[in-house]
Amino acid sequence: MVEEWKKPYVNLFTTSGEPLWENAVCASLEEINSSLANMVKISNFDESSYLAVWADNRIYNDNFLTYKLIAQRFDENGNKLWNEEGNLIAYPSDMAYDIFPLEVYKNFILYRHSTFEDNRIFIVKLDENGNISEGWGESGILLSDNRKIDDDITLYQTDNNLLIIWKEENNYREKIKAQLLSQSGEKLWDDNGKDLVSYDSFHQISDFVVNTQNNYFIICDNSHNETDSSLNVQKFDYSGNSIWNNPTQIYASSSSYYFGKSSITVTQNNNIYITFSKRSGIYSQTDVFAQKLDENGSMIWNEEGISLCQYYFDEEPFGMIADNDNHVYTFWLDGRGSNSTDDGLAYNFSLYGQIFTDDAEVDNNIIPVGTIIANYPNPFKGSTKFVVNTKKKIEDGIIKIYNLKGELVKKILTENSITKWDGKNSKGKKIGSGIYFYKFISKNESSKVKKMILIK
Numbered sequence: 327m328v329e330e331w332k333k334p335y336v337n338l339f340t341t342s343g344e345p346l347w348e349n350a351v352c353a354s355l356e357e358i359n360s361s362l363a364n365m366v367k368i369s370n371f372d373e374s375s376y377l378a379v380w381a382d383n384r385i386y387n388d389n390f391l392t393y394k395l396i397a398q399r400f401d402e403n404g405n406k407l408w409n410e411e412g413n414l415i416a417y418p419s420d421m422a423y424d425i426f427p428l429e430v431y432k433n434f435i436l437y438r439h440s441t442f443e444d445n446r447i448f449i450v451k452l453d454e455n456g457n458i459s460e461g462w463g464e465s466g467i468l469l470s471d472n473r474k475i476d477d478d479i480t481l482y483q484t485d486n487n488l489l490i491i492w493k494e495e496n497n498y499r500e501k502i503k504a505q506l507l508s509q510s511g512e513k514l515w516d517d518n519g520k521d522l523v524s525y526d527s528f529h530q531i532s533d534f535v536v537n538t539q540n541n542y543f544i545i546c547d548n549s550h551n552e553t554d555s556s557l558n559v560q561k562f563d564y565s566g567n568s569i570w571n572n573p574t575q576i577y578a579s580s581s582s583y584y585f586g587k588s589s590i591t592v593t594q595n596n597n598i599y600i601t602f603s604k605r606s607g608i609y610s611q612t613d614v615f616a617q618k619l620d621e622n623g624s625m626i627w628n629e630e631g632i633s634l635c636q637y638y639f640d641e642e643p644f645g646m647i648a649d650n651d652n653h654v655y656t657f658w659l660d661g662r663g664s665n666s667t668d669d670g671l672a673y674n675f676s677l678y679g680q681i682f683t684d685d686a687e688v689d690n691n692i693i694p695v696g697t698i699i700a701n702y703p704n705p706f707k708g709s710t711k712f713v714v715n716t717k718k719k720i721e722d723g724i725i726k727i728y729n730l731k732g733e734l735v736k737k738i739l740t741e742n743s744i745t746k747w748d749g750k751n752s753k754g755k756k757i758g759s760g761i762y763f764y765k766f767i768s769k770n771e772s773s774k775v776k777k778m779i780l781i782k
Contacts, residue, residue: 334366336378338404347404352378352396352412367430375407376400377452379415379435381426393425395437397456413456416448416465431481433459434488435466438477445473449481449490451511462511469505470494470519482538484564487514489543491522491536499524500531502547504566520566523547523558537590537598542569546576546590546600555579557588557602561623574623576600577615577631591646591654593684596621599654601634601643612640614658616682633715634680635660644677652684699725699766701747705779712738712745714766721769728763735762749780758782 334352337345352366371377382396395416399407416425416437424440433452440446450466451459458466474495482489488507493500502523506514522545523531534547546559558573588602598619603612615631635641635658644657660678701710712725725738725745735751751757759782766773 334380336366336368336400350400350404352380352398365426367427369430369432371399371433374402377430377433379427379430395425395427397435397452399456408456415450415458428477428479429481431483434481436479436481436490444471445475446471447475447479447492449507467507467511480536482536484538485540489538493531493534502531502534502545506564506566515566522562522566523560525549533587535588535590537592539592544590544592544598546588548588559598559600559619559623570623574619574625576602576617577604587643589643589646589656591648593648593652593654594650595652595684597684599646599682601646601656601658603642612642614641614643616656634658635678654682654684656680699773699776701764701776701778705781707781709746709748710778712747714743723766723768726765726767730761
């Protein structure tokens with residue numbers, strides 16, 4: 327029924343979330359399948375226009391579905407610059423059961439075309455009129471026809487070329503492959519791409535992230551077999567050759583546990599930062615850790631890495647970025663807002679962040695692995711939280727807070743890994759700004775004396 331079909335839409339928003347266009351419809355056609363109408367990819371086409379690409383299928387020939395890849399260009403006011411129904415990019419002559427865009431970058435489109443017999447990944451370049459550029463073939467450049475290629479394929483612009491990186495499987499062994507293309511569509515590496523990360527035995531690569539620089543790029547991959555798992559980092563030049571003699575192993579485990587997502591960034595000092603998740607703590611939850619490498623791949627922090635967060639519920643890296651002042655901002659999804667209800671566990675994930683200064687050993691707000699207790703924020707205003715980092719169950723826990731004179735300000739009884747302090751003394755009065763010391767004592771262990779600063 328026509329009322330069940332949906333149209334693809336695109337809009338431009340202000341930083342405050344206000345829409346600037348009035349429901350810019352990508353195409354005016356009514357017969358667009360609702361299962362594919364929402365597969366819209368969008369990118370800046372140039373400084374003053376935008377490119378939207380989507381998969382479009384219509385019923386014809388006794389209800390068989392034919393798939394098309396359609397693109398539309400909009401100006402900064404949301405006006406269509408190409409055909410009213412969009413420009414046809416790819417229309418396979420054989421019957422495809424799966425065709426959709428994977429990624430759009432400026433005027434380049436990565437898309438998948440699958441039939442019952444094969445699976446192909448193409449990249450195509452469009453000119454300003456929405457036609458395939460000269461030298462890029464009728465349907466684009468074929469990158470891979472491996473049936474077991476993953477949809478997690480990424481596209482990067484180097485100085486003059488395009489770097490495409492993807493994951494595929496051969497003989498039950500997953501590998502990371504790449505291709506370098508010129509602006510004219512010429513393959514600069516082997517016709518089938520280069521193997522960047524591969525293993526001699528059965529391995530699965532759960533996830534990988536890439537960071538590109540002017541003269542090199544870095545890949546961080548999570549891999550595992552039936553018994554072991556590891557997180558590895560390698561640096562490559564733009565001939566596809568590894569720069570370090572061996573990958574740097576950030577973390578390894580004698581279990582096949584999948585570490586989860588990771589993030590990576592590089593500072594102006596050429597230091598490399600990686601965030602990753604792994605099992606830790608007495609509840610075996612997934613926590614977020616960070617590691618710092620120099621430009622030669624040597625680890626700067628301790629081998630276990632730095633703990634960013636160790637709450638009871640799971641955390642997972644979300645992204646990292648470095649600015650021109652050598653500050654590193656890292657973000658993660660955090661389940662600390664989850665709670666138990668009568669109907670079971672209610673998950674509530676929020677986005678949290680932290681900042682490193684590249685010339686510092688580690689920010690004071692970070693909790694190093696092996697530290698029994700730390701507080702954050704530090705310095706703090708009003709209140710702070712104490713986090714007890716221990717693999718043992720907390721029994722008869724006490725947090726003692728002292729002033730500069732060594733006088734006991736507050737004694738807090740706790741059996742929780744996280745304890746909030748409101749900045750009040752044992753008489754319930756707010757204390758003044760300054761330097762304070764604290765220590766954790768329990769039935770099983772005690773911590774070193776730590777320092778914190780209260781500011782007004």
